[in-house]
Amino acid sequence: MSQVYIAAELPTITTEILKAHQLDYKVYAGEGLISHQELMAQVEDAKYLITALSTQVDKEIIDHAPNLKLIANFGAGFNNIDTSYAKEKGIVVTNTPIVSTNPVAEVTIGLILALSHRMVEGDAQMRKDGFPGWAPLYFLGHEIAGKTLGIVGLGNIGQEVARKAAALSMKVQYWQPHQKSDPEERSLGVKYVTFDELIETSDFISINAPQTSANYHQFNQNVFQQMKATAALVNVGRGPIVDEAALRDALKNKDIAGAALDVYEHEPAVTPGLQDMKNVILTPHIGNATVEARDAMGKIVADNIGLINDGKKAKYVVNQ
Structure with a gap:
């Protein structure tokens, strides 16, 4: 069982930070965007989910993740996540603002x-x-x-x-x-x-x-x-x-x-x-598609997992 599931390929800084916190992780390695069915299967045992702005995390996904503590959205927006339902389930949802x-x-x-x-x-x-x-x-x-x-x-x-x-x-x-x-x-x-x-x-x-x-x-x-x-x-x-x-x-x-x-x-x-x-x-949604911004976003999502894992409060919580 992986403690962290990463639903898209992210900058290497993300996994480097997870390793420093001694957290096991698994990264989606398929072609294109992860499917709803694949994500549903992968989150069954995960404690932490890192997902891209392009991936929907709806009620069905959340119901298939009974151990989930945090959904760290890789993006400034969070319309792709059912934040209210996540809150009902005691799941923290964060985003990556400011760096964009x-x-x-x-x-x-x-x-x-x-x-x-x-x-x-x-x-x-x-x-x-x-x-x-x-x-x-x-x-x-x-x-x-x-x-x-x-x-x-x-x-x-x-x-x-x-x-x-x-x-x-x-x-x-x-x-x-x-x-x-x-x-x-x-x-x-x-x-x-x-x-x-x-x-x-x-x-x-x-x-x-x-x-x-x-x-x-x-x-x-x-x-x-x-x-x-x-x-x-x-x-x-x-x-x-x-x-x-x-x-x-x-x-x-x-x-x-x-x-x-x-x-x-x-x-x-x-x-x-x-x-x-x-x-x-x-243009293909390239607003924050820079090495600098994406590295900063990768650091935020990984750091937030580290904070929650250490019993601390995450930053940039959007469903308090």
Whole structure:
């Protein structure tokens, strides 16, 4: 029996820490993502489960793990876990926040730049038809300096996006259900606006919010029709916040100018039609896919197992 089951291949720092705590572990070694049935079979004797954000840990999985003390989610989100049911069973659930802040913010800004300067479209042009030669009006994009960025969700990641955008001379406004304090807003150089004002006046809209029951399809047909025809949407938050079919139609109808998605409504699937559009950038959920961030995440999940195993409290508990 392995004390720890790791449901995906993780950075080596994770297993090094587990070894230092003298904990036995087993790692899923199959092709692709672990199946529901495989996970259910593997957790029967486990005390600790490390699982990736892409793997569902539902009531059925939890019921098959009578010895489970901790579910350490390798990711900042935790929508993949039935946290309430885990709490009922006395199982602690943790995530890996904070370490994703900088890389996701960097990707957000990178996507904004790539959209405005048509970098991905230009790369495809070079690979397919080549470069016909410099001309004054050839392949024009837009500068982001002086443009207005609207951030939906001013948590840790949203705040870092605001800092980086301000450094690039963008005007930054934000909306979320609760306004920040005046000192916080002034330190970030951001302005709080209503949701309607944000979508009507922003040149770029960045979704940096977690998924909640209230924001499912928050960006829908009506919202896209309210946005500027020259505006672009960037989603690095959670896929279901955007109605992707409505987004596809809005782009097709030129209600908005462009979009960049790093997360998807039906992840890992992409809504048909989006992949064929030149003014859409699609990346495979790479927001925190850096060596630095993933090592830090691996350390957090392993350290939390060590803490629980030593009779101490875990860090970053999401179901207290």
